[in-house]
Amino acid sequence: MATIRDVAQLSGVSVSTVSRVLNKSGYVNQETEHKVNLAIQTLQYEPSAVARGLASKRSRTIALILSNMMNPFFPELARAVEEVARTFGYTVFFGSSDDQADKEQAYIEIFRQRYVDGIIFSSHTLGMEEALRLNSSHIPYIVLDRAPSDEVCSVVRSNNRAGARLAVQHLLDRGCSKIAHIYGPQGIRTAQERLRGYEDIVKHLPWYSPSLLIPGNFLLDGGITAAEQMMERHPDVDGVFVGNDLMAVGVLKSLLRMGIQVPEQVAICGFDGIQLTEATEPEITTVAQPIYELGALATRLLIQKINGEAVANSLHELDVTLIPRASTRKD
Amino acid sequence: MATIRDVAQLSGVSVSTVSRVLNKSGYVNQETEHKVNLAIQTLQYEPSAVARGLASKRSRTIALILSNMMNPFFPELARAVEEVARTFGYTVFFGSSDDQADKEQAYIEIFRQRYVDGIIFSSHTLGMEEALRLNSSHIPYIVLDRAPSDEVCSVVRSNNRAGARLAVQHLLDRGCSKIAHIYGPQGIRTAQERLRGYEDIVKHLPWYSPSLLIPGNFLLDGGITAAEQMMERHPDVDGVFVGNDLMAVGVLKSLLRMGIQVPEQVAICGFDGIQLTEATEPEITTVAQPIYELGALATRLLIQKINGEAVANSLHELDVTLIPRASTRKD
DNA sequence: CTGAAAGCGCTTACAG
DNA sequence: CTGAAAGCGCTTACAG
Numbered sequence A, B: 001m002a003t004i005r006d007v008a009q010l011s012g013v014s015v016s017t018v019s020r021v022l023n024k025s026g027y028v029n030q031e032t033e034h035k036v037n038l039a040i041q042t043l044q045y046e047p048s049a050v051a052r053g054l055a056s057k058r059s060r061t062i063a064l065i066l067s068n069m070m071n072p073f074f075p076e077l078a079r080a081v082e083e084v085a086r087t088f089g090y091t092v093f094f095g096s097s098d099d100q101a102d103k104e105q106a107y108i109e110i111f112r113q114r115y116v117d118g119i120i121f122s123s124h125t126l127g128m129e130e131a132l133r134l135n136s137s138h139i140p141y142i143v144l145d146r147a148p149s150d151e152v153c154s155v156v157r158s159n160n161r162a163g164a165r166l167a168v169q170h171l172l173d174r175g176c177s178k179i180a181h182i183y184g185p186q187g188i189r190t191a192q193e194r195l196r197g198y199e200d201i202v203k204h205l206p207w208y209s210p211s212l213l214i215p216g217n218f219l220l221d222g223g224i225t226a227a228e229q230m231m232e233r234h235p236d237v238d239g240v241f242v243g244n245d246l247m248a249v250g251v252l253k254s255l256l257r258m259g260i261q262v263p264e265q266v267a268i269c270g271f272d273g274i275q276l277t278e279a280t281e282p283e284i285t286t287v288a289q290p291i292y293e294l295g296a297l298a299t300r301l302l303i304q305k306i307n308g309e310a311v312a313n314s315l316h317e318l319d320v321t322l323i324p325r326a327s328t329r330k331d
Numbered sequence C, D: 001c002t003g004a005a006a007g008c009g010c011t012t013a014c015a016g
Helices: A004-011 A015-023 A030-043 A049-056 A074-087 A101-113 A128-137 A160-173 A189-202 A220-233 A245-257 A291-306 B004-011 B015-023 B030-043 B049-056 B074-087 B101-113 B128-137 B160-173 B189-202 B220-233 B245-257 B291-306
Strands: A061-066 A091-096 A118-122 A141-144 A154-158 A179-183 A213-215 A239-242 A267-272 A285-288 A315-318 A321-323 B061-066 B091-096 B118-122 B141-144 B154-158 B179-183 B213-215 B239-242 B267-272 B285-288 B315-318 B321-323
Touching: A004 A015, A004 A030, A015 A030, A049 B049, A061 A074, A061 A101, A061 A291, A074 A091, A074 A118, A074 A291, A074 B074, A074 B091, A091 A101, A091 B074, A091 B091, A101 A128, A118 A291, A141 A291, A154 A160, A154 A291, A160 A179, A160 A189, A160 A239, A160 A267, A160 A285, A160 A321, A179 A189, A179 A220, A213 A220, A220 A239, A220 A245, A239 A245, A245 A267, A291 A315, B004 B015, B004 B030, B015 B030, B061 B074, B061 B101, B061 B291, B074 B091, B074 B118, B074 B291, B091 B101, B101 B128, B118 B291, B141 B291, B154 B160, B154 B291, B160 B179, B160 B189, B160 B239, B160 B267, B160 B285, B160 B321, B179 B189, B179 B220, B213 B220, B220 B239, B220 B245, B239 B245, B245 B267, B291 B315
Parallel strands: A061 A091, A061 A118, A118 A141, A141 A154, A154 A315, A179 A213, A179 A239, A239 A267, A267 A285, B061 B091, B061 B118, B118 B141, B141 B154, B154 B315, B179 B213, B179 B239, B239 B267, B267 B285
Antiparallel strands: A285 A321, B285 B321
């Protein structure tokens, strides 16, 4: 592999000059530039990102730490991060924390050693102390979805509460007269917000009762169990807002097994907008998060921070969209 | 951040010695080692992976280039690669080619500039010339699933043909008496092999006719279309072996919409073993590839190659497993 | 068992 | 507009 020296020699200039044309920094005579570029071509020279990193203290590399690759959000999110990063000349490292604080911490160390310029967290474990430690280490980072606090860092997420209201209102509009809610782990802020959104709408309706709230675990099997519990408690529910899509798929499966017609007897609305909701029969109505946008925005913000452009810590809440499908089509 | 110099100074030894204890290379007196480790502790020293990379020409980094993050295989594959890599002290870069040769080529360049120690391809675009070019550039790599040729590189994949035979035999065992096959794009070797496996079993059966072969695109909507075509051509089929799970889900959806009972009227068996097959009602019987194993093996082989241990180019074909589920339960 | 020195391939002030 | 020099933080022979 050719080095910057070879290029300098072949084009008859100094290494510094080659570096300047490489980085388009400082002044350089057009003719000189031309000669250098010619040499680069003929030598098929490619600068070593590693040497650059060491000399400049910038690796043009960012890391995405996520809770779990199996998370259905991950592919689209990763894609957004990767595409935006590439556009700006960054390459991306991935690490999964499995929602274990020590794994996450280990990855932070690894990435620090690799001089990553910034980190995007889409992990549920980032705690307050870790956030503060990151702050004091001056490595830029963005938190997706869930943050220990909105003040200490920059956060990008969906407007979950408003989305939940959309969902419940939609069920009402479709004629549902008794709507249950299967909620996710209340340790997760997202799940909390969606529960609140549900309550916002139904709290003062005559049929409302707290027993319409069924706990779930945000996983498919949790949806199955919750649906059984729901039908036992309230055989007369005719609509259910499920805290996330994975559980909604479980709910559908469970109801169909019990011989309950969807949407005729019970209408289902999920939340997230993952592809799985289109794979079932009937397809499931859902409130879609702008997953790609979340990832793209987080990446853009991170790069701004890296460039020292960004302002202080900020909260960015993106709007969600209701996607009506067969699971709520009561005609 | 502390550097190796700081550690050397604090422990009263030379930089070389610190380097030796860091790398556990060469001899070093136990007492000295202790002093050094103490200094490392108190300074919270972490060696710079970038400097190490530049000096040693090894970055302890590998790249995974895949066709598309949306591919349902990707999460589990990525997880396997990440976990095994981490075990051996490697960090992993991701890049997606979207099955475009130029994107793939661009990523190869990027990763080369970053001194990655090796590459795993799970992309359909790696051509013969690229493989040869990689060979001559001496960067170790492994190809997953699809390779331009088994001779020029190391390949890890499933035994698709045998798996297809398993699937078809299972349908026969469950009492199917006329089995169609929805196949994938014949440009993809995987699809070819599965078609062959189907033919191996049914070719000489009395009811077999080439019109039982229906083309598909390996995507969900392709399954929907293919199922319609299948029922039109052969209203009396009672079993179908679908070339991959994504299409199988589409087939199920399509049949249910037509009011056809699954498995009573038509039994369905897919291929791949993705989670989606468990989300439907009924759940879909499938031939599962050992996805995690494929990724783990590829990573282990790659690291062997990096360490110069590995032998010549080799083909590794892993066994698949039939997972019987409700979609073929004709009781 | 340990240290001094060169070098990995760049970037970055500093002069000119 | 250009070049010489120092330095980024390590590793790697080479002596001893």
